[in-house]
Amino acid sequence: MERQERDSAHLDPKGKRPFRVPIYPALVFIASCLILAGVLYNSYTVYREQMERITKLNTISYADRLANDLGRGIAITDAVESVVLSDAGKINAFSEVADNLMTDYVQSIQLAPDGIVTEIYPETGNEAGKIDLFQDEQRGEICRYGRDHGVITMQGPFELKQGGQGIAIRNPVYLREADGSRTFWGFAIVIIRVPEIFKDTVKALSDFGYDYQLTMTSSPLSNEQAQVSSSVAQLTNPVNYQFQMEGTNFCLSVMPKQGWNRRWIMVPYLILGICIILSLTGLSFAMLQLRRHRDALALLSVTDPLTGLLNRHGFDEAVQKRMKADSSLPCVGMQMDIDDFKFINDLYGHDVGDQALKTLAADLRQHFGTDAILSRSGGDEFSAVLIGKTAEEAKPEIEAFTSAARYVRANGNCYPFYISLGYAEYPKDQREISHLIRYADMALYAVKLHGKQSCAAYQSTYETQQRSQFGFALPEVARHLPGAFLIYRADPDNDQILFANHELVQFAGCRDFEEFLAYTDHRFRNLVRPDEQETVEKSIWQQIDAKTSGDNDYVRFHFVKKDGSTKPVLDHGRIVQNRYYGNIFYVLIMDCELIESYYASV
Template identity: 50%
Template sequence: MNYPKLKALKYKLIIPLLVFLFGTGVLCVVIYKISYTNQERVRDKAALNAVSYADRMIADLNNGITITKSLEQIIISENGQIEHFEKVAENMMTDSIQSIQLAPGGVVTDIYPEKGNDTGKIDLINDPSRGEIARYGRDNNITVMQGPFQLKQGDVGITIRNPVYLENESGDKYFWGFTISIIRVPEIFSDSVNALEDFGYYYRLSKTLSPLTGEFTEIYSNCEEFISPVTYQFELGGCSWKLEVTPKDGWHADSQTTTVFIGGFIILFLLTGLTYALMVLQANGIILQNLSSTDNLTGLLNRNGFQEHLTKYMKKHSNEHCVCIALDIDDFKFINDLFGHSTGDKALCILADTIRSSFPKNSILCRSGGDEFCIILKNCTCKDAKAQIEAFTDMPRSFIASNQTQSFNISVGYAQYNPDDGSVEQLLIDADTALYNVKIKGKHECLEFNPNMNKKIRTPLGFALSDISKNLPGAFIIYKADKKDDSILFANKEMLNLTGCSNFDELIDYTGRSFRNIIKEDEREAVEENIWKQINALENDNNDYLSFSLKRKDGTVIPVLDHGRLINSRHYGNIFYVFIIDHDLVRKCLN
């Protein structure tokens, strides 16, 4: 038996097993913590909703109390009388009010509407079921509620009785009677309960029958069984009210526990497998080889990997033709500057995907650096590959930025390796020379190398929009050349200083992104008309200076000169590039 190999195998299995067991323990703790935290969060949210909607219910119930208080004020002001009671009550009626009543001396004499409610004309003080509560409200001078009870009309109601006291000629207060409103439930707080249901809650509203009992009676609910509800209690009309709320989906609603559990175990299995793979790869040195030859972003070969694969290929196939393709993204610096490097990375990955799908699998594919790519098509000539390369060049490509689809193009140069008189080094130079000539001609094209091409060495300056604009000795702004949409796209530091803003976001907040908002209000229409008049009569791609008053963020205005140019952008259509010059500063320099 080969004991060293068996020992190595056990070592490779034990370590991943320990990783799995340890990871399982950590995952269980994380899941418990997430579950507990989520349940607390859901309960806190439910409690907050219970308080919020209970407050709304209190406000709804107070509308019924307000009716009795308004009647009380009329009675006091009219010394115990209400003329035209039916008219007054009619104006106070709402959809949730069953009836409005007057009970001088505790005896109900006036009811609106009387039809269907006339049986309510009773002696409240001496009534067997109402007398004790009525006397309690009278003796303590407090508004009391009684119910719920079944109305004659089949609905459920709650009575609100407000005792009214008047003063006699001696200034002593005496009991006049009750002003009463009977409200229908749950109609009076239908908006609140409907909102709770729409937000995914079961609810139950209960109250004590009267101020004289502590026993709760259910008024309305949308569920028979409640599991550990949150409860909010409040006092109103001498009674205790209780609103119970529980989520329809349970207290683990919106929980991420299942997702974390599944994702955690997937990650755990992957981690365990990766641990084992890393141990194997570490022994074989494969992982180091891959890292040294592959581009991390696109998954294509990097420069070192490309050179290694090309060298191996040429040693075995030095007598075969092959084609080298050099390409890059047009205006890649513009993409990075305008949309950010992460978006630029997306464009690189999209291009890499089209390279993989467009050329044979045995091709050598490389991202040589930045936005530059190199491809070796094996065992073919430029004539063989021409149609394929042209189709690849013209292929539409786009990425998503700022919720809009932005297209981008590439430039391609290619050259052929001839076994009789060629070299690998010269092949790469020829392909790059062809690409350089595409750039000279205007980009977005593919060209085959020929010896008559301009062979000037490519020496890009390396300037970027941010480098140039940041250091411009003047205020510079870019905005859309559209009468209906003059959105500001860019402003340099000098422009921010001129408007009194500390950063670009502050400028956007101040102007609402509109260029016209930096123009003084009473000059906007004339200035915009002048700008478009100059643009419509544009000659030699230039326009004259324009003077207007620039409105700064602090409200002050300064006279400025505007000198701009209309540019057609592939990404934004027509845009203005504009220099803004402080007019007083120019005048001072001239003097």
């Protein structure tokens, strides 16, 4: 009866029940709209921040590429300087040298002894450039600054008579006098064309969806900025990154081609949000996708991009997390690297070096599987922790992994490479898991001292041994040997030079090992005077085949230096079996004139 009375009280005068708004659907609708608005606002804010952050990172990355582009121009002046220094300030065959250095972004290469431009290549169309730089109104002050401070200077951009713009790079050249002092010789100069020198970098910027402007100070003596290259007339709120090259300040400004305000990209999310309001399943799906994106970004922050393994930061986090879950489990920490990795990079190229790193990473995954935490620590160094195993239990597995054959492919051929590995056990060797890899690194150090291509467990004596080591490394010992020392393959068809100490490089008239390899074309026979090559090789192999000299062989020949002069030398060699290179020669090269003059005086 009471209910009937309540209901009747809500009837209108005509006896009909008035319309009611459904309270719960309305609340869900309003709440969902608020949530949707909040999600869209937050997503756009995150997207905008991410876009700005990525743009900033890309600006830094492309600024580095622009600096590398400019470095190619500087490298040309370095090459010209080397020619001048090698000829003690004389200018020989300048046109031939300059022709070899010319590229599409170089307008001209010049020499300016005492600041007066006397040589220009190509000369046609550039004759007006033969001027006294110190007396020139526009160039005098900066040239005197470069000379007095001994620094490379850049000046520009300026209009080229041939059309377009250029930047002048002037490298002051100093000759070393007998008393050790330096005397100003003049300038090695290259005029580079802009933006031609940056064409690959600016194309990459444009392809990535950016507009840009690049400005520079007209000289190290000025703060005035001049535009070097630009894709548009004006940028709106660009990301700016300043960098310096040889005292000249550059500024790269970058912004997305479509601008910063992209609220229209939220329209699809708005439509999706409306669908989410109507379907909780759609909402769950959207939230799951957002979470996946966050997880992917988090994974990228702890992953090495080349190998896909954890980076050092991710490795430390994973180890600490695993040990926090159960610190009673024994673990084996491993530290390893690729033997002679620099040699692989230098001989076959960095692409092959990357191939070796990927191969080793794949082997780590396949060999140790899910029982290990794997990482690339940096360079060619890898770290790993085997969970739930002692060193004794893991030893056969580690030894098998270390001795496994691995290959890289270069120039259509397969070449082997090897690793060295040290390992230590937790808690037997070290009760702090954070220090376990350091102890494994000590064991790795011991492997390196005993010839590489092996593995070793940490021993308690390693710390003492490491402190009591003489501290000599092979490059240091070889550098200070009292004589010229050489290592090359004992192969008559491939006498490839593998190593030469500093004294031999100097004896050959070269500045460093790279120049020495370029001069010899990596061949020992190119150090022998051509008319003696066949006789010397025949003599060496006759001694080896007959074994008449025991472990040591002696051969006399004329050593050909880089400048074409020759010296009579005595080759004192020993053939050694090396697992990595096969048969190799260890050779001492002795100056016969010095030996004969010594014994003549005794």
